[in-house]
Amino acid sequence: MTQSAISIRGLEKTYAGGKQALRGIDLEIPRGSMFGLLGPNGAGKSTMINILAGLVNKTAGRADIWGFDITDHPRNAKASIGIVPQELVFDAFFTPFETLELQAGLFGVPKAKRRSMELLRAVHLEDKAHVYSRTLSGGMKRRLLVAKALVHNPPVLVLDEPTAGVDIELRQQLWDYVRTLHAQGTTVVLTTHYLEEAEALCDRIAIINNGQVVANDLTSVLLSTAGDKKLIVTVDRDLADVPPGLEERTELKGDRMLVLTYDKRSRNAGQVLAAVAAAGLGVVDVSTQEADLEDVFLELTRS
Numbered sequence: 001m002t003q004s005a006i007s008i009r010g011l012e013k014t015y016a017g018g019k020q021a022l023r024g025i026d027l028e029i030p031r032g033s034m035f036g037l038l039g040p041n042g043a044g045k046s047t048m049i050n051i052l053a054g055l056v057n058k059t060a061g062r063a064d065i066w067g068f069d070i071t072d073h074p075r076n077a078k079a080s081i082g083i084v085p086q087e088l089v090f091d092a093f094f095t096p097f098e099t100l101e102l103q104a105g106l107f108g109v110p111k112a113k114r115r116s117m118e119l120l121r122a123v124h125l126e127d128k129a130h131v132y133s134r135t136l137s138g139g140m141k142r143r144l145l146v147a148k149a150l151v152h153n154p155p156v157l158v159l160d161e162p163t164a165g166v167d168i169e170l171r172q173q174l175w176d177y178v179r180t181l182h183a184q185g186t187t188v189v190l191t192t193h194y195l196e197e198a199e200a201l202c203d204r205i206a207i208i209n210n211g212q213v214v215a216n217d218l219t220s221v222l223l224s225t226a227g228d229k230k231l232i233v234t235v236d237r238d239l240a241d242v243p244p245g246l247e248e249r250t251e252l253k254g255d256r257m258l259v260l261t262y263d264k265r266s267r268n269a270g271q272v273l274a275a276v277a278a279a280g281l282g283v284v285d286v287s288t289q290e291a292d293l294e295d296v297f298l299e300l301t302r303s
């Protein structure tokens with residue numbers, strides 16, 4: 001049995017119309033990790049998640065969830081994963097409590113082992129347990145979907161764009177709960193467009209572009225591999241334009257602030273500052289800015 005929570009090898013998907021959404025994905029998601037899956041729109045993230053969920057058939061390759069091959073052992077594979085879908089889909093005429101009971105029934109969880117109220121409490125929906133789900137706000141529906149994904153107590157939880165359209169306070173609550181689940185041992189995989197969110201939450205990140213994995217590493221390593229760094233220099237006199245002889249990517253902000261972007265793999269701060277001095281400028285103040293995940297993302301997905 002593999003030690004990965006999710007193991008994907010050579011996964012390919014070509015849709016009926018001929019669109020090749022996945023072009024040979026290889027990905028190991030370690031057990032116990034908080035894993036971020038990033039990629040621009042149309043990169044293939046949902047296709048991959050839908051294959052894991054058993055909603056889309058793969059064209060080639062294999063995928064194991066908690067050591068169970070999704071084709072050979074679909075029941076065990078499905079029992080090992082809970083998926084919070086992107087769309088807010090559920091029956092509006094059931095109450096949240098009924099929704100969870102029904103889902104538990106679908107997964108064959110015996111009545112004595114169901115924890116519908118406990119889950120509703122965990123996602124702060126206890127007081128809405130018996131109202132029609134259609135009366136819930138968007139954020140509440142999202143949290144109900146998280147609870148629904150957890151009824152069978154899966155070791156892996158996948159959240160597909162869980163905070164799209166969720167306000168900041170609810171987003172915070174949702175993440176607090178996801179962090180608690182992770183601390184209790186659940187492997188969490190999330191796709192998000194909010195790069196700061198992935199940077200703050202995930203210990204590992206894979207970036208998918210055009211149906212392929214273009215990066216997969218510890219978040220800290222990924223951030224340190226980004227080449228660009230910024231030196232922000234306040235000079236001792238007013239400037240009308242960027243003086244000649246400085247880094248190509250230099251911007252003038254206001255009258256006296258120069259933002260010099262350089263590739264730290266080929267230049268260092270001393271060289272950049274020397275160029276400022278050589279341009280006849282005195283340096284009054286200096287600060288630096290490291291690349292963030294957005295820079296890494298743009299660098300890797302630039303086509």
Ligand SMILES: Nc1ncnc2c1ncn2[C@@H]1O[C@H](COP(=O)(O)OP(=O)(O)OP(=O)(O)O)[C@@H](O)[C@H]1O
Nearest residue numbers: 015017019021039040041042043044045046047048
């Ligand atoms: N059912 C389908 N039939 C044909 N093409 C599809 C289908 N579903 C997705 N695609 C195409 O496959 C590609 C990958 O789509 P997918 O939804 O997996 O991307 P994504 O990374 O999840 O994007 P997003 O972040 O926008 O959800 C896209 O070009 C999309 O148009």
